[in-house]
Amino acid sequence: xxxxxxxxxxxxxxxxxxxxxxxxxxxxxxxxxxxxxxxxxxxxxxxxxxxxxxxxxxxxxxxxxxxxxxxxxxxxxxxxxxxxxxxxxxxxxxxxxxxxxxxxxxxxxxxxxxxxxxxxxxxxxxxxxxxxxxxxxxxxxxxxxxxxxxxxxxxxxxxxxxxxxxxxxxxxxxxxxxxxxxxxxxxxxxxxxxxxxxxxxxxxxxxxxxxxxxxxxxxxxxxxxxxxxxxxxxxxxxxxxxxxxxxxxxxxxxxxxxxxxxxxxxxxxxxxxxxxxxxxxxxxxxxxxxxxxxxxxxxxxxxxxxxxxxxxxxxxxxxxxxxxxxxxxxxxxxxxxxxxxxxxxxxxxxxxxxxxxxxxxxxxxxxxxxxxxxxxxxxxxxxxxxxxxxxxxxxxxxxxxxxxxxxxxxxxxxxxxxxxxxxxxxxxxxxxxxxxxxxxx
Amino acid sequence: xxxxxxxxxxxxxxxxxxxxxxxxxxxxxxxxxxxxxxxxxxxxxxxxxxxxxxxxxxxxxxxxxxxxxxxxxxxxxxxxxxxxxxxxxxxxxxxxxxxxxxxxxxxxxxxxxxxxxxxxxxxxxxxxxxxxxxxxxxxxxxxxxxxxxxxxxxxxxxxxxxxxxxxxxxxxxxxxxxxxxxxxxxxxxxxxxxxxxxxxxxxxxxxxxxxxxxxxxxxxxxxxxxxxxxxxxxxxxxxxxxxxxxxxxxxxxxxxxxxxxxxxxx
Numbered sequence: 199x200x201x202x203x204x205x206x207x208x209x210x211x212x213x214x215x216x217x218x219x220x221x222x223x224x225x226x227x228x229x230x231x232x233x234x235x236x237x238x239x240x241x242x243x244x245x246x247x248x249x250x251x252x253x254x255x256x257x258x259x260x261x262x263x264x265x266x267x268x269x270x271x272x273x274x275x276x277x278x279x280x281x282x283x284x285x286x287x288x289x290x291x292x293x294x295x296x297x298x299x300x301x302x303x304x305x306x307x308x309x310x311x312x313x314x315x316x317x318x319x320x321x322x323x324x325x326x327x328x329x330x331x332x333x334x335x336x337x338x339x340x341x342x343x344x345x346x347x348x349x350x351x352x353x354x355x356x357x358x359x360x361x362x363x364x365x366x367x368x369x370x371x372x373x374x375x376x377x378x379x380x381x382x383x384x385x386x387x388x389x390x391x392x393x394x395x396x397x398x399x400x401x402x403x404x405x406x407x408x409x410x411x412x413x414x415x416x417x418x419x420x421x422x423x424x425x426x427x428x429x430x431x432x433x434x435x436x437x438x439x440x441x442x443x444x445x446x447x448x449x450x451x452x453x454x455x456x457x458x459x460x461x462x463x464x465x466x467x468x469x470x471x472x473x474x475x476x477x478x479x480x481x482x483x484x485x486x487x488x489x490x491x492x493x494x495x496x497x498x499x500x501x502x503x504x505x506x507x508x509x510x511x512x513x514x515x516x517x518x519x520x521x522x523x524x525x526x527x528x529x530x531x532x533x534x535x536x537x538x539x540x541x542x543x544x545x546x547x548x549x550x551x552x553x554x555x556x557x558x559x560x561x562x563x564x565x566x567x568x569x570x571x572x573x574x575x576x577x578x579x580x581x582x583x584x585x586x587x588x589x590x591x592x593x594x595x596x597x598x599x600x601x602x603x604x605x606x607x608x609x610x611x612x613x614x615x616x617x618x619x620x621x622x623x624x625x626x627x628x629x630x631x632x633x634x635x636x637x638x639x
Numbered sequence: 640x641x642x643x644x645x646x647x648x649x650x651x652x653x654x655x656x657x658x659x660x661x662x663x664x665x666x667x668x669x670x671x672x673x674x675x676x677x678x679x680x681x682x683x684x685x686x687x688x689x690x691x692x693x694x695x696x697x698x699x700x701x702x703x704x705x706x707x708x709x710x711x712x713x714x715x716x717x718x719x720x721x722x723x724x725x726x727x728x729x730x731x732x733x734x735x736x737x738x739x740x741x742x743x744x745x746x747x748x749x750x751x752x753x754x755x756x757x758x759x760x761x762x763x764x765x766x767x768x769x770x771x772x773x774x775x776x777x778x779x780x781x782x783x784x785x786x787x788x789x790x791x792x793x794x795x796x797x798x799x800x801x802x803x804x805x806x807x808x809x810x811x812x813x814x815x816x817x818x819x820x821x822x823x824x825x826x827x828x829x830x831x832x833x834x835x836x837x838x839x840x841x842x843x844x845x846x847x848x849x850x851x852x853x854x855x856x857x858x859x860x861x862x863x864x865x866x867x868x869x870x871x872x873x874x875x876x877x878x879x880x881x882x883x884x885x886x887x888x889x890x891x892x893x894x895x896x897x898x899x900x901x902x903x904x905x
Contacts, residue, residue, distance in 0.1 A: 420863055551816075
């Protein structure tokens with residue numbers, strides 16, 4: 199029997215920065231250890247309606263892929279869709295932390311010219327072989343529905359006991375990690391159903407998609423929740439999760455964990471431009487440390503009708519609808535407000551024992567993780583201001599930027615100073631230097 | 640004067656606001672405080688033309704509670720909330736006793752009126768430092784106000800219900816621990832439900848009332864997934880406080896207005 203690797207979402211969970219990842223975690227059927235350490239999920243929510251898109255960057259053999267997702271209700275065929283992975287990439291680039299670049303003016307000309315550059319962050323079956331109904335009944339597992347959607351074969355399972363569900367899944371070639379029984383049992387008792395999907399290789403070949411496309415589900419539930427518990431069962435250390443929440447009313451925040459904003463609008467040494475990915479990773483990690491690593495970090499919160507600056511191509515109304523923004527009735531995002539929140543979490547079982555619960559707030563204030571580098575003026579003009587600029591202002595600014603960078607990342611200040619071109623401690627300009635400047639004395 | 644528990648409560652709430660603003664990055668800014676304070680003054684004048692010192696202290700406590708528990712995207716909503724709180728103290732009262740906890744009612748009402756106001760139960764996090772600050776300050780106040788039993792009964796009932804649920808679901812105790820160490824819950828237990836004006840007079844009835852609020856909050860939270868369930872539960876259970884009137888009406892209009900749920904006149 200070929201061994202099937204499974205991913206368990208908890209009704210959501212998703213992709214990854216690393217080589218693969220989908221909806222939480224993989225279960226290696228043999229001794230191979232597979233880790234799903236990051237996920238990307240788009241959650242569109244209004245009232246009790248939710249559309250969830252789970253990014254899938256699985257890179258392995260498609261026959262080895264499977265996913266089980268707890269869901270609040272039995273889904274009809276029309277509630278399941280296969281989306282476009284490129285849209286999630288676009289949403290990610292659009293909302294990613296950004297670096298803005300400015301240029302100093304010639305101090306002698308008193309002319310201001312500027313240019314902005316953007317840099318996207320570096321970070322930027324035969325499903326279920328047929329078995330007898332009697333056997334399923336004995337296990338307390340009911341196949342509530344079977345659907346064929348795109349390259350996936352999907353079954354919706356209704357179980358009454360975790361033991362039976364595990365036995366049934368195991369009989370279908372799934373291999374479950376230790377601890378799955380407890381978590382599945384909890385979801386069963388909470389009245390949740392299970393969505394299990396495998397790739398139909400024939401249809402995948404026929405459709406011609408090399409990579410697995412994201413699965414989308416639409417459901418109604420009072421719970422605005424993202425189950426993460428199953429996904430942590432076979433995770434090694436912390437897992438990375440990016441949630442792109444789209445609502446009508448405003449920013450979305452976690453309600454059972456603290457949400458904090460990422461540091462923003464800091465001016466950094468110029469060399470960060472070439473190393474923005476590493477900088478952001480370090481700054482993110484330090485920010486987590488500063489807040490006890492038990493927080494969701496808001497990296498972006500902005501009305502989708504605008505962006506300033508736009509770190510990526512804004513999504514068109516048609517693209518938003520494809521992501522599940524169901525309230526878009528015409529082509530005007532302004533008359534159909536859509537507010538995007540990007541939440542970034544790094545979680546493990548110790549600090550995040552509970553599933554994530556969210557709340558839609560009325561906060562429509564725009565926020566973005568934005569960092570600035572300022573290019574010095576390198577002209578040769580000679581005047582008192584230019585002298586002051588070169589001798590005092592520039593070194594002082596570099597020192598300040600170095601300190602900001604050291605504070606944000608925890609990197610060694612001496613190394614930063616060296617890389618910023620600061621050899622000595624910058625001197626302050628004498629207080630009297632410009633006292634009679636321009637008075638002809 | 641020094642023994643007035645309101646003074647302690649005012650100091651504790653101010654400290655918590657400071658802790659929240661500094662270490663929890665609350666979205667409380669100067670505009671919120673200025674506009675809210677304006678609303679506080681105007682509401683005080685409308686509700687009681689010449690407010691007594693006690694009324695001013697009480698109004699300030701309500702205002703600080705709102706700043707700590709209610710999040711708004713429009714600062715004027717804080718002014719509306721404080722007006723609702725003070726108006727409920729004045730006009731939603733029977734025999735001079737409040738029917739609803741004024742701050743809880745204001746928060747629930749404003750959240751129901753507009754999505755621009757919301758409760759953020761996760762804003763206080765689960766860190767020991769904040770919990771310790773709240774517990775120490777809260778213990779001081781409830782012991783001064785002689786309402787230790789309410790807070791303890793609420794926390795024990797709430798904890799017991801979640802513990803039983805975890806046993807039923809087979810969930811690890813870490814989940815129960817995580818729920819119980821929520822700063823917003825601890826804050827509610829020490830600073831909201833313990834309000835002497837809206838708790839029954841006798842220890843036994845206070846414990847029963849706190850248990851009812853905890854059970855209602857548990858149901859709101861686990862059945863309807865309501866954010867800030869304890870606040871809604873406190874408002875929902877308020878009629879229990881005046882069940883004496885209901886019983887009187889049921890039996891006979893001539894019966895004395897006596898019932899163990901009678902509220903203290905403090």
